[in-house]
Amino acid sequence: MRILLISLMFVCPLLSFAQSAVNSDSVTSSRGLRGMYDKVTIFFDSTRVKGHDPRYIEMPKRPWSAMVQTAFDQTDLKMNSTMDGSQFPQAEAGEGIDWNPRILTKTSTSVGAWVGYRGHGIGYAVNVGGDKGTSLTLTSTGKFYSLNFRYHTFKTDEPEVDMKIHYKDEDTGEMEVLADKDKYYLMDPIKARTIYLNGFYIFNYKRFSYAAARRQAVIQKRSAGSPLVGVSFFHSKYDFATNYDADFVMMMSKVGCIKQWQASLSAGYSYNWVPAKGWLVNITALPSLTFYDKIKVSLYDSNFSRKMFAATDDEDHDFVKYKKLWVPEEDLNKIWRKDASDEENTERLNQYIADKGDELGYCNPEDYDWDYAFIRSDKDFQLESVGKQNRSGRVSVNLDARATVAYQWSRYFVSAYAQFDTFSYKYKTGKGHINDWCAKASFGIRF
Numbered sequence: 218m219r220i221l222l223i224s225l226m227f228v229c230p231l232l233s234f235a236q237s238a239v240n241s242d243s244v245t246s247s248r249g250l251r252g253m254y255d256k257v258t259i260f261f262d263s264t265r266v267k268g269h270d271p272r273y274i275e276m277p278k279r280p281w282s283a284m285v286q287t288a289f290d291q292t293d294l295k296m297n298s299t300m301d302g303s304q305f306p307q308a309e310a311g312e313g314i315d316w317n318p319r320i321l322t323k324t325s326t327s328v329g330a331w332v333g334y335r336g337h338g339i340g341y342a343v344n345v346g347g348d349k350g351t352s353l354t355l356t357s358t359g360k361f362y363s364l365n366f367r368y369h370t371f372k373t374d375e376p377e378v379d380m381k382i383h384y385k386d387e388d389t390g391e392m393e394v395l396a397d398k399d400k401y402y403l404m405d406p407i408k409a410r411t412i413y414l415n416g417f418y419i420f421n422y423k424r425f426s427y428a429a430a431r432r433q434a435v436i437q438k439r440s441a442g443s444p445l446v447g448v449s450f451f452h453s454k455y456d457f458a459t460n461y462d463a464d465f466v467m468m469m470s471k472v473g474c475i476k477q478w479q480a481s482l483s484a485g486y487s488y489n490w491v492p493a494k495g496w497l498v499n500i501t502a503l504p505s506l507t508f509y510d511k512i513k514v515s516l517y518d519s520n521f522s523r524k525m526f527a528a529t530d531d532e533d534h535d536f537v538k539y540k541k542l543w544v545p546e547e548d549l550n551k552i553w554r555k556d557a558s559d560e561e562n563t564e565r566l567n568q569y570i571a572d573k574g575d576e577l578g579y580c581n582p583e584d585y586d587w588d589y590a591f592i593r594s595d596k597d598f599q600l601e602s603v604g605k606q607n608r609s610g611r612v613s614v615n616l617d618a619r620a621t622v623a624y625q626w627s628r629y630f631v632s633a634y635a636q637f638d639t640f641s642y643k644y645k646t647g648k649g650h651i652n653d654w655c656a657k658a659s660f661g662i663r664f
Contacts, residue, residue, distance in 0.1 A: 268360060273424040275436040277663055279628060282434060283332040284661030288342060290327065290352075292371065292411065294320040294455060294475075296649030319377040320407055320455055323347035331356075331659075336434035348373045349406075358431060361422040367413045372406035374559075378468065401468075404461035406559065410454050411653065413638070415617065417447025417483065417503065430489055430499030430621045433630045433661060437497050442488035449505060449617070451479040451640050453651060463519040463598035471522070473600065474515040477651070479640055481505035481615055495625050503617040510610030510642055517600040543577060544569070613641040628663040 269276070329342025329352070336358035344350045350371030357364040378401045386393050419427060421443035429437040457465060458473030466473045483505035490498040544552075544566075552569055553562045570577070616639045623632035633656070640651040 270423045273439045274426050279663035280335050282663045284659045286657050286659035288327045288657040290655035291324045292322050293652040321377045322373045336428035336432050358428040361419050363427045364416040370410045374403045374406040375400045405459040407457040412452040415449040417445040420444045437489045440491045445485050447483045449481045453477045460598040463521040467522040471516045472514045473517040476513045478511045480509040481507045497623045499621040501619040505615045507613045512608040514606050516603045518603045519600050521598045610642040630661045632659045
């Protein structure tokens with residue numbers, strides 16, 4: 218509810234400002250939308266202007282600001298799971314596989330814009346390079362508080378998998394470990410979203426302004442810092458429960474969807490350094506203690522998994538040989554077009570396999586190549602829901618670190634901003650972490 222109210226507070230001034238610009242002489246406007254605009258801006262001005270030390274903080278005459286920005290970001294989910302050797306044919310005691318799947322997105326490039334009134338605003342960005350995704354941000358920064366909300370969605374089809382196989386050497390009889398670490402290419406991308414809400418209280422608000430550092434909404438004239446205390450909420454969802462990804466679900470110990478909720482208390486410090494007129498360097502560190510940590514996983518079985526763990530090696534070998542069709546490279550180049558979406562390319566590939574599946578040769582499992590071998594159809598991999606598990610995590614320590622370098626002259630400003638967040642979790646059967654970082658470059662103007 219609070220986020221909805223804040224969103225309305227951001228949107229109403231924008232709409233009323235545009236309306237008042239058109240009907241500035243209208244009596245109806247002054248009583249209606251213009252009146253609402255005046256009330257909202259007076260409220261924002263009162264929360265911003267009063268109580269500052271003018272030797273340290275200056276309020277710009279132009280309250281509105283807009284900026285265009287380009288950003289680089291990456292999200293990294295790492296967890297561990299174990300496949301007991303008893304699942305494999307003819308496995309001996311102690312043999313098995315330790316999987317440490319790492320859903321690491323590509324470093325993505327996005328372009329976007331932000332507009333706001335005295336540090337209260339809304340921004341939106343779209344990925345133009347790397348993984349597909351979008352990001353929505355809402356910001357409300359008063360003189361003694363800062364509240365930030367980010368909603369990020371993305372897709373990735375190249376998770377990195379760290380694998381360790383425990384096996385008994387036939388010659389020595391000793392347990393050995395074979396380790397491998399590589400990217401895993403998925404037919405269907407993993408769909409992911411993260412929601413991050415962070416708010417903190419600024420103690421030394423008379424001489425320190427976080428709005429000067431983050432949105433250049435005010436001007437920090439002298440160096441100053443402040444202790445911070447706050448709360449944060451984090452939610453993430455990673456969904457790869459599709460028939461095409463049945464092999465990856467099997468590797469994840471039947472996990473096909475991961476949801477996480479965390480709530481934390483934080484305490485830290487932020488400092489604005491003013492080395493020269495117009496310049497500002499900010500460093501903020503907010504370590505936090507998680508007091509609520511919950512993970513919910515959805516489990517799936519499949520005919521693929523049952524075949525892979527067949528009673529004999531021959532059945533397993535025949536299954537792999539049957540499922541992987543070898544598509545000639547020249548045909549694949551015609552099917553998989555760079556200017557088309559993955560959905561369109563997949564649809565063409567499925568139609569090609571349906572039409573020519575009987576004419577295609579099978580991929581030799583001993584010489585397997587992901588680039589030219591494909592399953593016959595998604596119906597050959599059928600996921601079946603087998604329940605859900607809830608895991609309550611233990612207390613963990615997370616980190617929110619931020620840095621800004623900005624320069625402003627006249628009504629213009631440029632800035633470079635970086636943020637790194639880590640969210641750790643630990644429960645009885647495993648542990649892991651989520652790392653999320655972004656770096657932004659912005660150009661803005663006040664009006």
